[in-house]
Amino acid sequence: MASLKLVPGANPGHMKNFVIIALLVLVAGVVAFGNRQSRSKPPVKPAVRISETRAPKPSAFASAATENASLRNELTWTFGGKQQRGWYLYDLLIGETLNQHDDPATTDFAESLAKWQKKRGLSADGVLDEDALMAIVSFWQSNRLKNKDYATPDQLMIAPTSDFYDPSRADELRQVERTTYVAYKKMIVAAIADPSLKLAHTGSGELAPREQYLKIVSSFRSREYQDNLRRQSPNSGSAGLAVNSPHFTGRALDLYVGGSPVDTKDSNRAIQVNTPVYRWLVHNADRFGFRPYFYEPWHWEYVR
């Protein structure tokens, strides 16, 4: 009876064999259990690790990016006593300020905005809502001309008709502050040298008579002339024709950047902010000392 030989106690030699077999079975069981555990672990553990390292940061800015995509066209805010809709007209200026040239609906854009907000002690959520926009607008406005003193006659010169969008403009309407004019001419030379702008020019580095882009639409304005303009368009509001205009200094130039030269309608400004010349100004004008007035794509002030 072979089975009896395995009965414990039947024989000391068999007993020893039984203990060894039992130990082997136990070890095998533990190993198998351990293997089962370690085999079942890999699919679970990395999944946990991925969600721990990847999730928080991008998902925070993903929702900001979604909000920005809608605020860009829909945000209601007020400027100069007028209700405004969205901030898409300022994409380029915002991009320049944040040093971030990705689409405003991206998480990278939201992250850059959050960094800018943090630097200024604002809530760094990366959402370009009214608070964030007002902070950016204040920053732009603070970079504008600080000395608003009325130009004295000796500070002004009469620029040639060839620099003007309307070459029939009278002498008194072609006055420019002297250092501003020098800076303007340097900027024109640089713009002509950029082949992507395809500006028609003369052999001596001037804009050709037939070229309209970057010609001066308006420069120095006397108080009397500004009062006249205001009487002609009484509904322009404080965002339009200022009572205390920077044009009194002779350091503000309205340049032709496309569309209807100086029309603040959103549809007109949408054309202007998309011209190569305007893009070039946003990226380059500061090198020549010119800063923008965000609301009027044509208006640039010489701040040096």
Ligand SMILES: [Zn+2]
């Ligand atoms: Zn202006």
